[in-house]
Amino acid sequence: xxxxxxxxxQRRRLRAALRAADxxxxxxxxxxxxxxxxxxxxxxxxxxxxLLSLPAxxxxxxxxxxxxxxxxxxxxxxxxxxxxxxxxEELDNRDESGxxxxxxAAEADE
Numbered sequence: 001x002x003x004x005x006x007x008x009x010q011r012r013r014l015r016a017a018l019r020a021a022d023x024x025x026x027x028x029x030x031x032x033x034x035x036x037x038x039x040x041x042x043x044x045x046x047x048x049x050x051l052l053s054l055p056a057x058x059x060x061x062x063x064x065x066x067x068x069x070x071x072x073x074x075x076x077x078x079x080x081x082x083x084x085x086x087x088x089e090e091l092d093n094r095d096e097s098g099x100x101x102x103x104x105a106a107e108a109d110e
Contacts, residue, residue: 008050010059014066015048021070031065 018028025048029041039047039058046052047062054062 023069032062035061037061
């Protein structure tokens, strides 16, 4: 496609990252555009399909947009041993103060 020999591999990895994170082209384009990307949504779609070449700066903005969106995704985390103590303490505090469950029961009685 373009003159940059790395463009096809950059495109392939971007597509793989978008698939893994379940990010649509529209979502990517909106984030990319907010970062001052110049290509239109259809051009980004054509680039991702390998039908259009983009300058390195625009490809890098697409990568930045994708990476920022991926970083914002909630991910499961492994708990530390003291996390269990904190969870139990929070449950005890909620039970003593009539927390969320107690508050909902009181509202249902009204």
